[in-house]
Amino acid sequence: MNLYDKRGRLLIVFTLLLGGISAVLSAFISIILQKVIDSAARNDMDSFSKLILATLIYLAILGTMGFLEAYCGKLMIKNVTKALRDKVFLGVMKRSPREFSSQNTADYLSALINDVKLVEENHLIPLLLCTQMGVLFLTTLGILLYLSPLVTAVLFLFLMLMFMLPALLGKKIQKKQDAYSEKLAEFTAKSKDFFNGFEVIRGYSMRPYILKKFTRINRDTADRKMAADTLLAVNECFSDILSAVSVLVIVFVSSYLMMKGRITAGTLLALIQLSGTFVTPVVMLMQNIPKITGIRPVLKHLEAYSHTQEDVPDEEEPSCGPALLKAGITCTDVTFGYVPEQNVLQDISLTIAPGTKCALLGESGGGKTTLIKLLTGYYDDFAGDIRYDGIPIGKLSQDKLNRMAAVIHQNIFLFDTDIYNNICLGETFSKEQLDDAVKASGISRFLPGLEKGLHTAVGENGQNLSGGQRQRIAVARALIRSTPLLIMDEGTSAIDRQTAHEIEEDLLRQENLTVLTITHHMDETLMDCYDRIYYLKDGRISCTQMGV
Ligand SMILES: Nc1ncnc2c1ncn2[C@@H]1O[C@H](COP(=O)(O)OP(=O)(O)OP(=O)(O)O)[C@@H](O)[C@H]1O
Numbered sequence: 001m002n003l004y005d006k007r008g009r010l011l012i013v014f015t016l017l018l019g020g021i022s023a024v025l026s027a028f029i030s031i032i033l034q035k036v037i038d039s040a041a042r043n044d045m046d047s048f049s050k051l052i053l054a055t056l057i058y059l060a061i062l063g064t065m066g067f068l069e070a071y072c073g074k075l076m077i078k079n080v081t082k083a084l085r086d087k088v089f090l091g092v093m094k095r096s097p098r099e100f101s102s103q104n105t106a107d108y109l110s111a112l113i114n115d116v117k118l119v120e121e122n123h124l125i126p127l128l129l130c131t132q133m134g135v136l137f138l139t140t141l142g143i144l145l146y147l148s149p150l151v152t153a154v155l156f157l158f159l160m161l162m163f164m165l166p167a168l169l170g171k172k173i174q175k176k177q178d179a180y181s182e183k184l185a186e187f188t189a190k191s192k193d194f195f196n197g198f199e200v201i202r203g204y205s206m207r208p209y210i211l212k213k214f215t216r217i218n219r220d221t222a223d224r225k226m227a228a229d230t231l232l233a234v235n236e237c238f239s240d241i242l243s244a245v246s247v248l249v250i251v252f253v254s255s256y257l258m259m260k261g262r263i264t265a266g267t268l269l270a271l272i273q274l275s276g277t278f279v280t281p282v283v284m285l286m287q288n289i290p291k292i293t294g295i296r297p298v299l300k301h302l303e304a305y306s307h308t309q310e311d312v313p314d315e316e317e318p319s320c321g322p323a324l325l326k327a328g329i330t331c332t333d334v335t336f337g338y339v340p341e342q343n344v345l346q347d348i349s350l351t352i353a354p355g356t357k358c359a360l361l362g363e364s365g366g367g368k369t370t371l372i373k374l375l376t377g378y379y380d381d382f383a384g385d386i387r388y389d390g391i392p393i394g395k396l397s398q399d400k401l402n403r404m405a406a407v408i409h410q411n412i413f414l415f416d417t418d419i420y421n422n423i424c425l426g427e428t429f430s431k432e433q434l435d436d437a438v439k440a441s442g443i444s445r446f447l448p449g450l451e452k453g454l455h456t457a458v459g460e461n462g463q464n465l466s467g468g469q470r471q472r473i474a475v476a477r478a479l480i481r482s483t484p485l486l487i488m489d490e491g492t493s494a495i496d497r498q499t500a501h502e503i504e505e506d507l508l509r510q511e512n513l514t515v516l517t518i519t520h521h522m523d524e525t526l527m528d529c530y531d532r533i534y535y536l537k538d539g540r541i542s543c544t545q546m547g548v
Contacts, residue, residue: 003080003083003084003119003123003299004080005083007079008076008079008080008083011072011075011076011079012076014072015069015072015073015075015076015128016128016131016132018065018068018069018072019069019073019128019131019132019135020131020132020135021065021069022062022065022066022069022132023132023133023135023136023139023281024135024136024139025058025061025062025065026062026136026277027136027139027140027143027274027277028058028139028143029058029273029277030140030143030270030271030273030274030277031143031270032051032054032055032058033266033269033270033273034147034264034266034267034269034270035047035051035266036048036051036055036266037264037265037266037269037270038264038265038266038267039051041264041265041266069132073128076124076128077120077124077125080119080120080124081116081119081120081124084116084119084302084306085112085116087302087306087307088108088111088112088116088302088305088306088307089112090306090307091305091306091307092108092305093307094307097373097378097379098379104189105192106185106188106189106190106191106192106193107185107188107189108305109188109192110184110185110188110189111185111301111302111305113188114181114184114185114188115181115298115301115302116302118177118181118295118298119295119298119299119302121291122177122291122292122294122295122298123291123292123295123299126288126289126291126292127292129284129288130284130285130288130289130292133280133281133282133284133285133288134281134285136277136280136281137278137281137282137285140274140277140278140281141278143270143274144271144274144278147263147267147270147271147274148254148257148263148267148271150253150257151250151253151254151257151271151275154249154250154253155246155249155250155275155278155279158242158245158246158249159246159282161242169231169234169235169290170289170290170293170294172231173228173231173232173235173290173291173293173294174290174293174294174296174297176224176227176228176231176294177228177294177295177297177298178294178297178298179224179227179228180221180224180225180227180228181297181298181301182224183220183221183224184221184224186217186221187217187218187220187221190213190214190217191214194210194213194214197210228294232287232290232291235286235287235290236287238286239282239283239286239287240283242279242283243279243280243282243283246275246278246279247272247275247276247279250271250272250275251272251275254267254268254271254272255268323400323403323404323483323484324484325354325388325389325404325484325485325514326354326389327354327389327390328351328352328353328354328356328389328514329351329352329375329386329387329388329485330349330350330351330352330385330386330387331348331349331350331351331371331374331375331384331385331386332349332384332385332386332387333347333348333349333383333384333385334347334348334349334371334374334382334383334384334385334386335347335348335382335383335384336370336374336379336381336382336383338370343539344367344370344539345367345370345371345374345382345539346538346539346540347384347540348371348384348539348540348541349541350534350541350543352485352514352516352532353514353531354484354514355511355512355513355514356514356515356531356532357508357514357515357517357529357530357531358514358515358516358517358530358531358532358533358534359516359517359518359519359522359530359532359533359534360516360517360518360519360534360535360536361519361520361521361522361533361534361535361536362520362535362536362537363520363537364520366536366537366538366539367536367539368489368518368536369410369489369518371536372407372487372489372516372518374386375393375405375487376401376405376407376487377393377396377398377401380393380394388401388404402483403481403483404483404484404485405483405484405485405486405487406477406478406481406483406485406486406487407487407488407489408471408474408475408478408486408487408488408489409474409489410489410490412462412470412471412473412474413461413462414458414461414462414465414470414473415458416457416458416459416460416461417457417458418452418454418455418456418457418458419443419450419453419454419455419456419458419473420434420454420455422458422462422473422477423437423438423443423454423473423476423477423480424480425477427481429480433480434454434480436479436480437476437479437480438454438476440475440476440479440506440510441472441473441475441476441479441506442472442475442502442503442506443469443472443473443476445472446469446472458470458473467499468499468500468503471499471503472503475503475506475507479510479513484512484513484514485513485514485515485516486507486513486514486515486516487515487516487517487518488504488507488515488516488517488518488519489518490518490519490520500523501523501525501526504517504523504526505526505529508526508529508530517530527546528546530546531545531546532544532545532546533546
């Protein structure tokens, strides 16, 4: 996957350039060392004092370059990880409902948090390091050749050995990293499930059972990480041994050359110092190249979730203002199934005229929710025809559909913010619109009891509020937008009869509002408020016209 955009590429080139300059500068310390020792051996005070000045300038440049390189590196990591999280989040948000629900939400979380972290640790940081080390290696090689071709040849021999190892271990490390990333996603999914099920775990004394399950998945995850880390440790250990051996070999060979009078004491020290700077890059490259190649499966995983500008044209900004329902909604011969050859709905035809109140009854599993999903554009692979004001549903944008119909779901979702934000959902409304919605939805009935009024925090998923209060907030969301059709999908099932009755009655009283209530059992006292009652059985629909 493409991690860098145009600006990102420029930044990485600049950072790598700075890294290269820093590496070249740090290799030159050996030359300073050689000159200082040799001028001291010659008792050359003039060149010695010039060298002090040159060293001070050298240190100032080295420090500045080092800072700039570190700063740009961090900026690059920040930009890439931020862009990656943006792409993954947008990609997941743009999924169709079918695609979205095909994956556990914890997998999305894991991609967003764990995988992005892995990219930072096992791709970006090693990449910067490898480039710097590559330049350091080449510069050191140049200086070494200048000082002693023989010593360089000996070092090269060891180098060949050191480079063989990452090539051998690379593929294995890649496999282990992949297995770890997979387990980490499972670990996140399970932990999320356990936290979500806190009430059930507590209520059914499941703690020992859950603890056992958690311990097992925690251990498996840690084991997978350990398996990857063990291979990395083997890699690191071999490279450390080879590094120590090559430094010792240099010490012996160059000492021998000095004894033979072929090099000066300054060159000897410079060679020993260089052997360190020559081996370090090789060790670093050995340790980091497998990490970079091992990240490929994680990048593939992230790519599968990511949205790129080229994918799909970006959504238009939501249009403002209420939509109108003039001719109503018609369904003609609609047939749909989740699985081929197993239709949940069969030849459904119905009409919902503007301002009418309709009820859709049926046994559990009869297809009521499925029909609502088709009416609100959730699935589009149905046979038959659904029209809003004569326009086929497929021709309406999701935004337009959202402005025409709002659903009060069985489980109301509230964001972890206050009541006001849960009604407005990021849009701006006038005080009058807000007051009207608060009154019509019945929120005004419980508002005086809340110290902070509309700015009362609802808690995670609305846990600070009662079921009825949550329902009323969901109703207010639709009313404030003057959404012409309001669909209650068992919207009152989670609350007591009295509250359910009150909410339903409040809605049925709204003259211009078109209401479709989905329920198992009709509230007998409200029966007369409905214009039509549809009944869904075995995927087929029948209709009773009221007041005829
Ligand atoms: N996402 C899905 N994938 C596969 N089958 C599904 C899916 N959603 C629902 N079904 C199946 O479709 C059938 C109708 O389900 P639906 O939720 O529409 O019924 P319902 O009438 O709303 O039920 P209830 O009153 O219990 O909520 C059921 O057999 C159900 O198992």
